Amino acid sequence: MIDSNSVQEYYIPIKNGQFSDKIHFYNGEGKYSVHVMLPATDRENYYYDLSTFEVVNVNPIKQRDLTYTPFAQEAQLTLDTIKSGFMSGKELITVGGTIKEQTSSKNIMIEVKKDSNQWKHEISIKNGKFSYEVPLFYGKGIHQINVLVPDQQRENYYQYGTTLFVDNQSDRTMKPIEYYRTYEERGITLNTPQFGGDQAKLTYHIKGQIDPNAKFAKETTHIYVKTKKGNDEALDIIPVKHFNFDDSIYLRFGPGEYEVSINVPEIKEEKSNYFRYFSVASFSVENMANEDKRDLLPSRGIPSDDPKIINLAKKITKDKKNNFDKAKAIYKYTAKTISYDVAKFKNNEFEWDDNALKTLKLKTGVCQDYAYLAGALLRASNIEARVITGKAGTGLLKENHAWIEAKINGKWLTMDPTWGAGFVQNDKFVAKYTDKYFQPNMNEFNKTHLRDKVEY
Incomplete structure (x- = not known):
């Protein structure tokens, strides 16, 4: 339970010189000291003692009220999802309500504390409303949750609005985002x-x-x-x-x-x-999954689980009896079907949604697109495949390039369907299929291709 020596503060509005509120004794039966304080006229946010008295509570029920600071009252903060200042929870607690929309800020702030641990996060206000599933990060026990409202005088500054305590029943600890x-x-x-x-x-x-x-x-x-x-x-x-x-x-x-x-x-x-x-x-x-299927799973640009890719892969490889022949058929299809897009390369016309399906539709692309399509068809055929990026060219100056490695009979086989499709002459693509770049002589291949990394 919250420490018996803790303090519960109430801020009661004064209207026409009068104030009134009903309070509960938050820690059950026992002796309580009650201090009534009035705001100072000579100091901001300061209160002077008006009266002090003691009350012996004989009711064993523990009920902690949800109270609002003057900052919260000015901001018209109300927590609709919270009915008590102390409650039980498990891993998450919904904190939601309404607030007067501020011109200086579109957020409120949530602060979670337990022992020496602390986490803060800003929550968006939309149409005067907010709601957030607050994680009880720090395992079993009491979490203090503070709701802070925007300071109307200072930009990007918050004031405490209300505090609640949640007794987390779960042992699970979580890490803040x-x-x-x-x-x-x-x-x-x-x-x-x-x-x-x-x-x-x-x-x-x-x-x-x-x-x-x-x-x-x-x-x-x-x-x-x-x-x-x-x-x-x-x-x-x-x-x-x-x-x-x-x-x-x-x-x-x-x-x-x-x-x-x-x-x-x-x-x-x-x-x-x-x-x-x-x-x-x-x-x-x-x-928690045990298997590493990095080169079989769909990835960026390689939607190998798409029905169009799966059906096309079956069509291309239907008469092939082993993975080597399937891979070569996919290489040949890609190299002979896709034309090289010189303008895309020269003008850097790359798009975030470039992928194998887009390449199939356009029937044109650059090295990345050839690799995406071949990789997707290989993975759809249950052949491990990975996109390799690096540099390529016949001279000293080499350009960015991408090609494919496929795992056949436990060994990685190199293929470059872009170079197998033809060549560029006078800024125009000349289609001239060759299987020279399917399982090429690696000593020769490495003279024109500089391997950098696998890209997923």
Whole structure:
């Protein structure tokens, strides 16, 4: 229970020189000292003793009132979801209510404390209302939750509005999500997850929305989700539709702890083959799935689970008896079907939604698009495949390039369907299929291709 020596403060409005309120003795039966204090006229936020008396409570019921500070009363703060200043909970507690909308701030602040631990987070106010599932991060026991309201005199400053205590019945400890300045600047609200240190099996759900009135809200068509486990990294893309995003990502690198960051794209007029983004939130999650299927699972640009890709892969490989022949058939299909898009390369006309399906539809693309399509068809055929990025060219100056490695009979086989499709002459693509770049002589291949890394 809350310490018996703790203090419960009531701020009672004075109307026409009178004040009245009904209070409960928050710690059950026992002796209480009651101090009545009046606000000072010569000092701001200071009170002088008016009267002191003692009361012996004989009622064993413990009931802690929910009280509001003068700042909360001025802001017309009301917690609709909370009926008592002390309650029991399990892992999460909903804190929601209404407040007078401030011109200086569109947020309130939630503060969670237990022992020496502390966490703060700003909550958006919409049409005078707010609601948030507050995590009880620090395991079993009493959590103090403070609701702070915007200071009407100082920008980006908050005053304590009300305090409640929650006795968490769960032993589970959770890790706070770290929010960055861009979270508020870009109007992001992350609904799922609500805390870090969660556990999942292979997939993890990301859900949230963007304030339509926030900076670049209309231009933010997608978010990036970066997952990192040790030295392995993956970048996933979740579309934003009607200012909402809701999708799952793969924890593709096997069991263990992942660092996950939610990011918004840089909004710029010119197109580029490099996508810059800014972090809005980060947290950790533990993958409990035992298998590492990083090179079989769908990934950014490689929707290998799409029915169109699966059906096409079956059609291409239907007469092939082994994975080597299947891989070669996929290489040949990709190289002969897709024409090289010289303009896209020269003008950096890369888009965030470039992927194998888009390449199939357009029947044209650059090295990235050839690799996406071949990789998707390989994975759809249950052949492990990975996109390799690096540099390539016949001269001293080499350009950014991407190709594929496929695992055949336990060994990684190299293929470059872009170079197998033909060549560029006088800024025009010349289609000339060759199988030279399917399982090439690696001594020769390494003279023209400089391998950098695997990209997910």
